[in-house]
Amino acid sequence: MVKVKVYVTLRESVLDPQGGAVKRALHTMNYNEVEEVRIGKYMELILEKTDDLDKRVDEMCSKLLANTVIEDYRYEIEEVVSS
Template identity: 70%
Template sequence: MYKVKVFVTLKESVLDPQGNAVKNSLHALTYNEVNDVRIGKYMELTLEKGDFDINERIKELCEKLLANTVIEDYSYEVEEVIPS
């Protein structure tokens, strides 16, 4: 069994109005050391082992559904786990 952590973020060239709103709110609370905020998504998937390459399968899942690759980048971490 695999536990996969997927991180999806906007590409650097894409404006992030939600991140700007959070940054402005932090500045209003006097956390002026915050230079930039980018908002993203985090997902955890649990996959059964199968007759497939895990990295290719995760790339397929991300590119078909989990991330909009036109405006978003993704990365992931795979951990093999033993079911209890």
């Protein structure tokens, strides 16, 4: 079994209104040191190990987990030590 950590972020050029709202909320709470907030997604997948693991994870990301028109993704694959 492997654990895959997937990080999906908005592309640099894409506006992030949700991040803007969080930034304004933080300013309201007197965290005025905050200059920018960008919101993304973080996903953890538990998978059975397959031969072409890396290729299949990349496909899952590009086909379903991220919208590659406006989002970038990266992932890390970790071995799960079963207890």
